[in-house]
Amino acid sequence: MNAALTVSGLTVGYSSRGRLTEAVTDIGFEIPAGGRVGLVGESGSGKTTVAMAILNYLPRNATILGGAIEFDGRNLLEVSTAELTAMRGRRIAAVYQDPGSSLNPTIPIGRQVGEVFELHLGMDRRESRQAAVAALDRVQLPSPERVATRYPHELSGGQQQRVMIAMALAASPSLLLLDEPTTGLDATVEAGVIELIEELSRDTGTALLMVSHNLPLVRHLCEDAVVMRAGRVVEAGPTATLLRTPGEEYTRGLVASVPTRSHRKFTNVVRAAGEAAREVPPRRLDEIAALADSEDIVLSIKDLVKKYDTNEGVVHAIRGVDLDMRRGEILAIVGESGSGKSTLAKCVVGLESFSSGSIVLDGTEMPRNHRRRDRSAAARRPTLVFQNPETSLNPTKTARAVLRQALRLGGEDPAKVDAIGAETQLTERHLDSKTRRLSGGLKQRVAIARASAGGPAIVVCDEPVSALDVSVQAGILNLLAQRQAEAGASYLFISHDLDVVHYLADSVAVMYMGEIVERGTAEAVFAAPHHPYTAALMSASVSAEGERIRLQGQAPSAYRESAGCIFAGRCPVALDDGSCSTTTPPWREGPGEKQYRCHRTPEELVLEPAVHPAVPSGSL
Structure with a gap:
């Protein structure tokens, strides 16, 4: 099979204060036509430098000291700037981790996507506008016509990344470079994007270079993997073999850092690469279990509502949330972008006011207006750990x-x-x-x-590890778990990474469009999700086995009042009589201290969970 891309002997250096230091040395790998290769390693290993060198996007202080990059029979290091410019976007496309630095803040989204069709496919303005809306719909952006009229700052980070992916896929390139492209995406959106990339690769022969620290994603998507450390390749080979039975100690450390179904805090601590994790004495584990079973409530949220007034109408960000959190507990909130997770966290911390309902923190009811919170009680106020x-x-x-x-x-x-x-x-x-x-x-x-x-009474963590390497992530997760064990810390943990949530959390609440749809212990929710949305969310994880539950249709508008079940329009098991759309579903009791909100009884739900298979420790 002919190679789509061949990198051989690539060496790149950076100049700083008059000195030239090699960043990557003698890098070599090959991607066959239609093939998919993952480039993995920790921050500073040189992964992004290699990807940047392919498109000559290196910074001014970078110098290519040797090697060749062969694409379509040409050495990209020797082609003219005009030729390389013509290739970018049409023959070779790229999606990078930070979409905010790639999108023009002064141009509407639809116009930016449309320019790809005009420049590379020769469409006129009207055709490019229609194609742009279709491209935005293809990457599962809600209300693509409305998104096309917005500016980048009006979209979330995850939505911006979907725009970048839509632009990269627009001209069906021969080679697609993805540098941490799904870091800010939810499991369902990530699954849809990965399926889209796989479909493109299969139908058009597009080759793929995936730069990522997400080893389960690389294993799922890439046939081969190249492991880099300190600017050099330390190991390469078929992904399934390399990540299950790595030959090098460094690779083994990376693989052991990934939370899996077999990993739970304290019982099987995830180990950071090159770092021994401290085990927690069984006596302390018993104390934590007692805390989780107690009625010592540190946070109580009742019928919480948060609305925003906008030029387009009233946004219903949180719709009547009820939630209790015990002292010494780690409670995780999961759900897609726009589900209300971060808004709920901001209301708890006091960065946002809420419209109605109540928040009682450590026995004290918080005022609705966040500006009226008692700052003199700083010692017990909730605090926030941000993603970045x-x-x-x-x-x-x-x-x-x-x-x-x-x-x-x-x-x-x-x-x-x-x-x-x-x-x-x-x-x-x-x-x-x-x-x-x-x-x-x-x-x-x-x-x-x-x-x-x-x-503080509680610490709120909003996606605290999603941008970190797997080995660094393991150290942070162990730190949070150890602080819970040794200091009785209470955490409200916001995340879209279900493997991380399963590893760390004691309890889980699943949010959809501002509502809690399922809640219970982490073990009970992950073992057998009952709400159809929870089942779909978990089946979308790249570490899940079995068929993914695909949700049809668009999410309901955040501007509409809630009528019936908020999930009814996308639910694969909605009742045929239409009552799901008109009647508020009741809370039902599920096995294992679990509650879910649905018209169907546990016996009527036939969805297969297909999530997070048990695997041997230290494997993927």
């Missing part, structure tokens, strides 16, 4: 200064910095470094330490 610590940490301050300020605000002695640093595995060198000089994992440790300062 770089946007929430002052880059000019040391980690020690950040933590001292947090301790002062929490009414604690600033001299406790060293103690809280030790609890979050930050050394003196880390504490005395400017936050901008720390790695992503260390920055997130600083963010967790800051959120824990002062002993």
Whole structure:
């Protein structure tokens, strides 16, 4: 079979302060026509440099010191700028991790997507407009006609990434480069996009280079994998073989860092690469179980409603949520983008006001207007850990200064910095470094330490590990679990990564369009989801086995009042008499301390869960 892309002997260096340092050395691999290759490794391994070199998107201080990149019989390192420009988007397309840096903030989405059809396929303005709406619909963006009229800042990060994928797939390229393209996407959207990419590869012979730290995704999508470390290839081969029986110690460490169905906190701790994880004594496990079974409620949410007034109407972001969280518990909220997870978290923390209902935190009812919260009670207020610590940490301050300020605000002695640093595995060198000089994992440790300062009633974590390498992610997850065990910390954990949620959470609440549709212990919800949406969400995970449950139709508009079941229009088992759309479904009891909201009884639900198969420890 002819090769779509051949990289041989690629060596790239970066200049800094008059010195040239090699970033990648003697890289070589081949992608056959229609083939799919995954490039994996931790941050700093050189993965993105290789991908950037293929399209000559390297920064000005980069120099290609040797090697060749063969595509379509040509060495891309020797073609003219005009030729390479003509190839980009038409023959070779790319999707990168940060869509915000790729989209023009001053041009509507539909116009930006339409330009691809005009430039590469010769369509006129009217044809390109229709094609753009179809492309947006193809990547499962709700109300694509409305999305086409919006600007990038009006879309969520996940929605922006779907736009970038629509643009990349528009001209059916021969080679598609994907650099962490699904980091911000929900499981259902990710599954749909992956199926779309697989369909394109199968039907048009498009070759694929996937740069990712998501090993289950690489295993699912790519036939072969190349493992990089410190700018060199350490191992390569068929993905299934390489990730199940890795030959190199480094690869084994990466694989062991991935949460799977066999991994649960404390009982089988996920191990960060090159790092021994601390096991928690059984006595402490019994104490945690007792806390989870107690009625000591640290957070009680009753009939919570959040509405936004916009020029287009009233957005119903949260629709009557009821939720209790016990002290010492990790409660996870899962659901698609737009389900209301982050809005709920902001209402709890006090970054947003709520329209009606109540939030009782540690026995004290919170005012609806977030500006009226009692800031003098800082020591017990909920705190927040963001997805990207770089946007929430002052880059000019040391980690020690950040933590001292947090301790002062929490009414604690600033001299406790060293103690809280030790609890979050930050050394003196880390504490005395400017936050901008720390790695992503260390920055997130600083963010967790800051959120824990002062002993808050709960810590809210909003996608705290989704942008981290698997080995770094493992260390952060173990840190959260150990703080729960050793300090009785309570976490409200927001995530779209179901493997992470299963590993870490004690309880799970599933949200859809502002409503809780299923809740219960993590073991009960993952073992046999009962609400049709939960079953569909879990079957979409790349680590799931069996057929994916595909949801038909569009999600309902956030502008409409809730009538009947909010999920009725997409439900594969909706009642034939139409009552699901007109009558509010009741809460039902399921096995294993679980509740779900549906017109159908457990006996009537016939959906197969097909999620997260049990696998041997340390394998995928």
